[in-house]
Amino acid sequence: MSTIGKVITCKAAVAWEAQKPLIVQDVQVDPPQAGEVRIKITHTALCHTDSYTLDGKDPEGLFPCILGHEAAGIVESVGEGVTEVQAGDHVIPCYQAECKECKFCKSGKTNLCGKIRSATGVGVMFNDRKSRFSANGKTIYHFMGTSTFSEYTVVHAISVAKVNPEAPLDKICLLGCGIPTGLGAVWNTAKVEKGSNVAIFGLGTVGLAVAEGAKAAGASRIIGVDIDPTKFNQAKEFGVTEFINPKDHKKPIQEVIVEATDGGVDYSFECIGNVSVMRSALECCHKGWGTSVIIGVAASGQEISTRPFQLVTGRVWKGTAFGGFKSRSGVPELVEKYLKKEIKVDEYITHNLKLSEINDAFDLLHSGKCLRCVLHVSD
Numbered sequence: 001m002s003t004i005g006k007v008i009t010c011k012a013a014v015a016w017e018a019q020k021p022l023i024v025q026d027v028q029v030d031p032p033q034a035g036e037v038r039i040k041i042t043h044t045a046l047c048h049t050d051s052y053t054l055d056g057k058d059p060e061g062l063f064p065c066i067l068g069h070e071a072a073g074i075v076e077s078v079g080e081g082v083t084e085v086q087a088g089d090h091v092i093p094c095y096q097a098e099c100k101e102c103k104f105c106k107s108g109k110t111n112l113c114g115k116i117r118s119a120t121g122v123g124v125m126f127n128d129r130k131s132r133f134s135a136n137g138k139t140i141y142h143f144m145g146t147s148t149f150s151e152y153t154v155v156h157a158i159s160v161a162k163v164n165p166e167a168p169l170d171k172i173c174l175l176g177c178g179i180p181t182g183l184g185a186v187w188n189t190a191k192v193e194k195g196s197n198v199a200i201f202g203l204g205t206v207g208l209a210v211a212e213g214a215k216a217a218g219a220s221r222i223i224g225v226d227i228d229p230t231k232f233n234q235a236k237e238f239g240v241t242e243f244i245n246p247k248d249h250k251k252p253i254q255e256v257i258v259e260a261t262d263g264g265v266d267y268s269f270e271c272i273g274n275v276s277v278m279r280s281a282l283e284c285c286h287k288g289w290g291t292s293v294i295i296g297v298a299a300s301g302q303e304i305s306t307r308p309f310q311l312v313t314g315r316v317w318k319g320t321a322f323g324g325f326k327s328r329s330g331v332p333e334l335v336e337k338y339l340k341k342e343i344k345v346d347e348y349i350t351h352n353l354k355l356s357e358i359n360d361a362f363d364l365l366h367s368g369k370c371l372r373c374v375l376h377v378s379d
């Protein structure tokens with residue numbers, strides 16, 4: 001029986017309150033309105049940003065909500081005026097939209113899109129500023145415009161990347177966030193050149209994708225910095241050439257790196273979300289040209305600081321969202337690169353669980369033993 005135009009009742013993991021386990025329960029998902037797409041989510045991974053918001057650290061975090069933003073699925077139905085995707089298409093929902101019309105999209109200077117950001121930041125859809133999710137009549141907010149911890153979700157059509165149906169959805173779901181972020185931070189934001197020295201702070205999925213990107217860009221030295229030494233062996237496989245554990249040194253870690261690299265690295269990347277490490281990452285850069293890219297997401301109220309002299313003397317401080325990739329155009333290209341074995345994806349998947357086991361997946365994420373856990377939602 002067709003579900004087109006009807007409310008769908010399905011399972012979703014609802015975050016009713018910050019710092020509480022998710023409840024996997026029935027929710028109602030409204031049909032897509034004009035410019036919207038309803039997607040059957042087949043697979044979703046967990047990213048540390050989901051955990052950050054669940055912990056109550058996100059200034060935009062709203063409850064109750066359905067978290068999740070690293071996923072893949074199949075279009076169930078489309079709303080009025082949607083022509084770029086149709087039922088049956090394989091897609092990756094993107095938390096960063098690409099309308100191709102707004103000031104941001106047209107600028108050529110950024111991958112950020114301004115069209116629907118005011119709605120996605122407050123958990124609603126752009127069309128009527130309302131949510132498409134509810135549970136027994138109670139509204140549940142969207143998250144990051146994606147809300148993939150659900151068997152069905154509704155997203156804006158400008159946030160949907162149509163991908164090659166040959167690609168396995170249980171793998172390419174990872175191309176919704178962490179891997180593109182790390183690769184793109186190197187290729188699009190820093191633009192690392194052959195022969196560069198690079199330091200990576202934090203060797204989780206994002207840091208390892210930075211290492212993979214830096215290796216592909218021809219970096220000479222790729223220094224991995226982590227307080228967990230169990231990360232080091234695995235990191236070698238992604239391109240890290242040497243390791244520093246800040247706990248093994250009395251000096252500030254930036255001094256250790258500056259001494260080890262004849263004045264500092266050409267590029268550094270903060271992949272943790274720790275503002276004090278962000279300072280170290282900037283200050284380990286070479287005078288005159290070293291560039292540091294902030295990727296990690298810091299908690300509400302946190303601020304970065306350094307001596308302005310660090311910037312006066314030529315270091316550059318940058319940040320990146322989704323690695324600077326324009327979502328709808330960039331994600332299908334990354335899927336093709338994966339199919340041609342030009343980028344790793346499978347190697348980042350350390351665990352597979354079901355949607356009903358989502359709280360165990362969060363525990364794994366916090367254990368430090370998990371890169372990405374893929375939840376099999378409906379396959």
Ligand SMILES: NC(=O)c1ccc[n+]([C@@H]2O[C@H](COP(=O)([O-])OP(=O)(O)OC[C@H]3O[C@@H](n4cnc5c(N)ncnc54)[C@H](O)[C@@H]3O)[C@@H](O)[C@H]2O)c1
Binds near residue numbers: 202321
């Ligand atoms: N900007 C973006 O677009 C974007 C996209 C995805 C993720 N993120 C953010 O990137 C960050 C990293 O994500 P992840 O999934 O790789 O996280 P992760 O938790 O898997 O990895 C973090 C790593 O940092 C290490 N670490 C923690 N404290 C440290 C310290 N003081 N010094 C050195 N190492 C330390 C941990 O041992 C771990 O290996 C998170 O803040 C996440 O929210 C940002």
Ligand SMILES: N[C@@H](CCC(=O)N[C@@H](CSCO)C(=O)NCC(=O)O)C(=O)O
Binds near residue numbers: 050096112177321
């Ligand atoms: N909502 C937070 C910031 C969270 C944040 O910085 N999100 C990153 C993506 S993290 C993905 O795992 C991002 O891309 N931000 C840009 C955007 O949201 O448009 C806050 O308000 O501080």
Ligand SMILES: [Zn+2]
Binds near residue numbers: 047178
């Ligand atoms: Zn993420």
Ligand SMILES: [Zn+2]
Binds near residue numbers: 101102103112
């Ligand atoms: Zn736009």
